[in-house]
Amino acid sequence: xxxxxxxxxxxxxxKIRCKDIDCFAPPEPLVFxxxxxxxxxxxxxxGLYSTDQIEVRDENDLPEQWIFDSYFDTNYIVLPAIxxxxxxxxxxxxxxxxxxxQFVLDMDERHENCCTFFxxxxxxxxxxxxxxxxxxxxxQVNLK
Numbered sequence: 001x002x003x004x005x006x007x008x009x010x011x012x013x014x015k016i017r018c019k020d021i022d023c024f025a026p027p028e029p030l031v032f033x034x035x036x037x038x039x040x041x042x043x044x045x046x047g048l049y050s051t052d053q054i055e056v057r058d059e060n061d062l063p064e065q066w067i068f069d070s071y072f073d074t075n076y077i078v079l080p081a082i083x084x085x086x087x088x089x090x091x092x093x094x095x096x097x098x099x100x101x102q103f104v105l106d107m108d109e110r111h112e113n114c115c116t117f118f119x120x121x122x123x124x125x126x127x128x129x130x131x132x133x134x135x136x137x138x139x140q141v142n143l144k
Contacts, residue, residue, distance in 0.1 A: 021114040023114050023115035024115065024116045025116070025118070026084075026118065027082070027084055027118040030078070031136075031137065031138045031139060032077040032093065032101070032140075032141055033075075033138050033139065033140045033141070034049075034077065034095070034101070034140075034143060035140060035141065035142050035143065036142075037129065037142040037143055037144060042073070042074050042075055043095070043143060044068075044075035045073055045075055049095045051068050053095060053096050053097075054077065054093070054094065054095060055092075056077070056079060056092070056094070057094065058090075059089055059090040059091070064079060064082060065079070065080060066079055066080075067079075067080060076138070079091075082105060083120075084118070085107065086106075086107050086108060086109050087106065088105075088106040088122065089104070089105055089106070090102060090103070090126075091104075099143070101125060102127040103124060104126060105122070105123055106121045106122035107119070107121060108121045123139075125139070128141050128142055128144060129142045129144075
């Protein structure tokens with residue numbers, strides 16, 4: 001009984017403390033830098049693949065929104081709408097009929113310090129080697 005009252009009081013204090021604070025952060029977009037593992041070049045900048053063939057699909061083979069972004073000599077595939085689901089899902093970035101990149105994403109919705117935000121619980125590129133840059137969060141995938 002005492003624990004229930006104490007928990008209720010703490011929740012009430014949080015509501016008072018967070019009153020008039022509207023803090024929400026959507027999931028960060030996933031940004032992919034896809035490189036040829038032989039020479040290290042970006043596969044779009046080198047002309048190895050064309051943006052005309054890019055598709056992004058979820059595990060039910062439904063299309064996902066993507067953006068092609070060029071910055072200096074590097075080209076990125078940006079996935080701005082993935083990450084809202086808080087379950088483990090699999091996606092594919094299709095570059096050509098025989099080349100695709102599979103990855104797994106599992107997100108967590110968190111509520112801290114009067115804010116709601118999304119954090120990655122799990123991320124893994126299951127079909128190719130990859131690294132995530134510490135400072136930018138850009139996912140560099142190395143095609144075999």
